[in-house]
Amino acid sequence: MTSTIEQTPFILIKNANVYTPKPQGIMCLLIGGNRILYMGKEIPVLSQYLGVSEVDLQGRMLVPGFIDGHAHICGGGGESGFSTRVPPVPLSEFTLAGVTTVVGLLGTDDLSRSTESLVSQVYGLREEGLSAFCYTGGYHIPPTTLTGSVKSDIVYIEPVIGVGELAISDHRSSQPTLNELLKVAADAHVARLMTHKAGVLHLHLGDGERGLSLVRDALTESEIPARTFNPTHVNRKRELFDEACELTTKGCWIDVTAFEAGEAGYEPEVALTHYIESDFPQDKLTISSDGGGCLPDFDCHGHLVKLDFGKSSAMTDVFRTLLTTGYSPEKILPFFTTNVAQLLQFKNKGVLAQGMDADIVVFNDDLSISHVMAMGNWHVFETQLCRKGTFE
Numbered sequence: 001m002t003s004t005i006e007q008t009p010f011i012l013i014k015n016a017n018v019y020t021p022k023p024q025g026i027m028c029l030l031i032g033g034n035r036i037l038y039m040g041k042e043i044p045v046l047s048q049y050l051g052v053s054e055v056d057l058q059g060r061m062l063v064p065g066f067i068d069g070h071a072h073i074c075g076g077g078g079e080s081g082f083s084t085r086v087p088p089v090p091l092s093e094f095t096l097a098g099v100t101t102v103v104g105l106l107g108t109d110d111l112s113r114s115t116e117s118l119v120s121q122v123y124g125l126r127e128e129g130l131s132a133f134c135y136t137g138g139y140h141i142p143p144t145t146l147t148g149s150v151k152s153d154i155v156y157i158e159p160v161i162g163v164g165e166l167a168i169s170d171h172r173s174s175q176p177t178l179n180e181l182l183k184v185a186a187d188a189h190v191a192r193l194m195t196h197k198a199g200v201l202h203l204h205l206g207d208g209e210r211g212l213s214l215v216r217d218a219l220t221e222s223e224i225p226a227r228t229f230n231p232t233h234v235n236r237k238r239e240l241f242d243e244a245c246e247l248t249t250k251g252c253w254i255d256v257t258a259f260e261a262g263e264a265g266y267e268p269e270v271a272l273t274h275y276i277e278s279d280f281p282q283d284k285l286t287i288s289s290d291g292g293g294c295l296p297d298f299d300c301h302g303h304l305v306k307l308d309f310g311k312s313s314a315m316t317d318v319f320r321t322l323l324t325t326g327y328s329p330e331k332i333l334p335f336f337t338t339n340v341a342q343l344l345q346f347k348n349k350g351v352l353a354q355g356m357d358a359d360i361v362v363f364n365d366d367l368s369i370s371h372v373m374a375m376g377n378w379h380v381f382e383t384q385l386c387r388k389g390t391f392e
Contacts, residue, residue, distance in 0.1 A: 007377055008053040014043060016062040016362070020352040021333035026059065031358045034376040039354055057362055060370060063333055064352050065100025065359030066319075067340040068312050070165070070202070070232055070255060070288035073104035073121045073132070074113050077293070077309065085109065086309050088121060089292040091128045091389035095372050095379040097289075097312035100359035101131040101349055105165050105202065107293055108172050110138025115146040115153065115160075122159045128389050129377050131349070131359065133159045135202055139167035141174040143184060150184060154191035154199060161344060162200040163188050165232060168214050170206025178217050185218065189228045198344040200230040200253075205244075207236055207264065212243045219250060226251030230343065232288065233257045235271035237264050245275065248284035253343045256287045256335075258314035268314075269321045272335060276327065286340045289315040320367045 011031040018024040018039070030038040030046075038044055046052050071094075075086035094102055104122055106113050118134050125132040136153040137143030143163055145153045150163045163184060167173035174180075185201045192199020203215065215229050226247070232255035234244035244254040256275075258268045266274065268287060275285050290310035315336065322332045341350025348357040362371035364383075372380035379387045 008051045010037075010046070010050050010052040011376070012044070012046065012052050012054045013062070013360075014054060014056045015059055016057045017059050018352060019061065019063045019329045019333060021064065021330050021338055023328075023330055029062075029352075029360075031373070031376050034358055036352065036354055036356050036358050039352065055371075057371075060365070061329065061363045062352075063329065063361050063363070064337040064350055065361050065372070065374060066098045066315065066336045067101040067103075067344070067346065067349060068094065068099045068289050068291060068315060069103045069286055069340045069344060070257070070290055071102050071104055071312065072107060072290070072292035072310075073102060073125065073134070074106070074117055075292050076107045076109070085112075086292055090392050091125060091130060091387070092379075092385055092392055093291065094130060094312050095374065095387070096369070096385060097316045098361040098369050098372055099289075099312045099315070100361070100372065100374040101346065102133075102312075103161070103344065104132065104134040106135075106138035106144065107165060107204065108139050108167075110140055110144040113138075115144055119146065119157060119159055124390075129374050129379065129387060131357070131375060133161050133344070135162050135164040136160050137163040137166060137184075139165065139170075139173055139204060141166070141176050141180050141184065149187065151187040151191045154188065154197060155194050161198045162202055164200070164202025164230070165204040166201060167204040167206060169208030169210045169212075170204065171208070173204075173206065176214070178214060178221065181214055182218055182222050182224065185222075185224050185228050189224050192228075196345060199228065200343065201228055203229060203231045205231050205233045205236065205240060207240075211237075211240050212247065215247065215252070227253065227343075230255065233290075235261050235266040235268060238266060241266055241271055241274070245278065245280050248280045253284050253286060253339070256285065257290050257310075258287060258318050259290055259310060268318045269325075272318065272322060272332065273325075276331065283334065283339050283342065285335055286343060287315055287318060287335050289313075316369070323367060
């Protein structure tokens with residue numbers, strides 16, 4: 001569904017305060033064929049016959065579209081019965097948050113939800129105008145797959161870029177052994193070599209006392225590159241975050257989740273602040289939303305005591321909070337854009353430049369989102385949602 005906003009073959013954006021993520025000052029961008037055709041200080045001279053629409057941003061901040069690398073696009077949950085299964089996440093849940101690329105996955109429920117349904121949801125979001133990808137597998141071993149193996153899923157199914165979220169240090173996991181973990185990681189790594197996809201093993205971290213010990217053992221006991229192992233939810237415990245930060249010095253990327261961490265952990269903006277002020281490699285941390293996933297609290301006996309679910313907007317809230325505390329856009333944007341694109345091998349995303357995908361977010365002076373463009377098409381225009389999902 002599309003509103004009356006004119007979707008022309010070419011769009012000329014003028015007077016944009018551009019961060020690529022690096023600050024570029026006031027610039028113009030010409031969009032066409034889903035790509036950035038031109039970006040520069042001068043306004044290009046264009047024929048009236050090209051059908052160009054012009055948008056004057058009057059100095060508002062324009063940044064790359066956010067990449068949400070961890071979202072339960074089919075819905076998550078189910079830990080407290082079938083009635084607690086979160087429904088699929090609609091298109092506007094992402095676009096209103098400035099997310100123009102999403103990576104879907106399965107979690108605890110990799111039984112009633114399947115890789116088939118996940119891939120189908122990816123194709124649905126693509127038809128609605130969002131860049132979407134996914135992982136094969138879920139919390140458990142053996143991983144749920146479409147073709148029968150992790151390796152062949154990654155190699156033969158175009159949207160599948162890795163495997164996850166495989167759970168460790170969590171009472172809901174399969175309690176994988178080191179050997180089991182290494183076999184899955186090896187399949188992901190070899191698939192990466194064959195396809196040039198990300199080939200990562202995206203690891204759900206629970207709050208178990210073992211923390212990241214299994215990953216450290218994997219790095220010590222195998223030849224599998226460190227970049228294969230990608231732990232997420234690392235801010236749920238302070239000790240876990242410290243462990244994860246050390247892994248970045250060995251070549252691992254780590255992922256902070258935009259959820260309420262409670263007293264035991266770090267709120268996402270606090271975790272990012274600690275990391276920014278540290279000497280750890282600044283290109284090895286990302287942030288994701290866990291959108292659509294359930295956020296349960298369990299007691300010491302494994303009983304569910306509270307249930308919530310994630311939203312992509314939580315990630316955008318962290319971005320705003322960091323800006324208001326004094327960090328410059330170029331300092332924090334990579335965690336939402338460039339770093340994610342590098343980890344996931346998204347060659348045309350995460351940076352604004354000529355030839356890159358036209359994924360753009362524009363912020364008002366009060367840091368509310370005024371415009372969102374995904375693959376060259378407006379989804380949000382002057383704060384108004386102008387493109388909805390099929391069933392919204």
